[in-house]
Amino acid sequence: MMQKGLPITSVSLDVALRQKRPILRECKICGACAKYSYYGAIVCHSCKVFFRRNITEDLIKRRCDYENQCEININNRRLCSPCRLAKCFAVGMSKDMIRDCQPSNHGKNQKRFLNVLNSTTPIRYQQIPALNPLSFNQSILSREQWILLSNLIHNFDEHSGYSYIQRFVHEQNLLPVKFRYRYSAVSEFFLSIMNNIQNVFEKNRDYLSLPHNDRLTLTRTTVKFTTSIGGMFLVGQMHLYDNSSFYRSAECVFRPESVATTKRIIDQFDFDCTFMKLALATIAFTTTNYTIYSESAPELINAKAILPTQDMYTEIVWRYLLYRYNYKEAIVRLMNVVQCMLLVSNAIVEAHDSKQFIELVDNVVEQTQQKFRI
Structure with a gap:
């Protein structure tokens, strides 16, 4: 922060502008465009939401069907949740950095999510929220x-x-x-x-x-x-x-x-x-x-x-x-x-x-x- 009384120079203005303007980088998980650091790593908004929604003990215990060898990128990041979550941990994302992660609220959100999945009303011509494929029958x-x-x-x-x-x-x-x-x-x-x-x-x-x-x-x-x-x-x-x-x-x-x-x-x-x-x-x-x-x-x-x-x-x-x-x-x-x-x-x-x-x-x-x- 600039000290009171000091003159505002072109250099200080340039620094202030650079601080306000986020630098575009690649998401450490899928390679998509990323601006900010979430939960300990620079990731895109999609991977941020994925990590917050799936940071549960149940998903951590699940195993990949292909020996944890799935390559995660922007095109296939929704195909294997265990490998995507493992990569989240590998790049430094931490559960401890998630605020207000209360089990009771998570249970309510999960119940609401399952009600949406079981709805018989088809959704057309709009973005479909990412589903967790592990909740379906693997057979x-x-x-x-x-x-x-x-x-x-x-x-x-x-x-x-x-x-x-x-x-x-x-x-x-x-x-x-x-x-x-x-x-x-x-x-x-x-x-x-x-x-x-x-x-x-x-x-x-x-x-x-x-x-x-x-x-x-x-x-x-x-x-x-x-x-x-x-x-x-x-x-x-x-x-x-x-x-x-x-x-x-x-x-x-x-x-x-x-x-x-x-x-x-x-x-x-x-x-x-x-x-x-x-x-x-x-x-x-x-x-x-x-x-x-x-x-x-x-x-x-x-x-x-x-x-x-x-x-x-x-x-x-x-x-x-x-x-x-x-x-x-x-x-x-x-x-x-x-x-x-x-x-x-x-x-x-x-x-x-x-x-x-x-x-x-x-x-x-x-x-x-x-x-x-x-």
């Missing part, structure tokens, strides 16, 4: 299904190029306002996003296990759908369609009707990112050809080679929903995704008249074919 998903689920999520997080989107937004925001999100930059951005989404499916082990011709046919059949819905999901994470400059450039790349439909789809997407990533993996193995009529004969898909994977992924999606939500909520979420898929079909039909969209899709297919040749 819903087998060990093999958990491993496959984890691999699918990890594959998406590693190859979808989310860091590229963050870098793109950061670089655009550094430009003068009138130069941000120009047509050329946004067009190149969409091409990169579509290639990254396609790369996710090309790295899938079940996709690589298909014969060469089946992979090419599946790619050409599903590429419009998978890259479109995957791109919408990623762009929606950064709320880019809320930016008027980006929106106008997107209308030049696609048709205005298609962009308007895309915005409605993004607003309707499920907030459970794990569920959406699993749904995308399932869509990549669909055997239904996209509804665009052309003069050329449609390619025939080897359903016998693809349907087993599609059935396996569909079962994992459904079991995951039952694992995380009640039965009625699982149905609501599944039907919401089906509705989004139908809207995506409409958006692609509208965008199909755009030359730029066709060129983007052809570019993705061509690059995929080149990889196969190599």
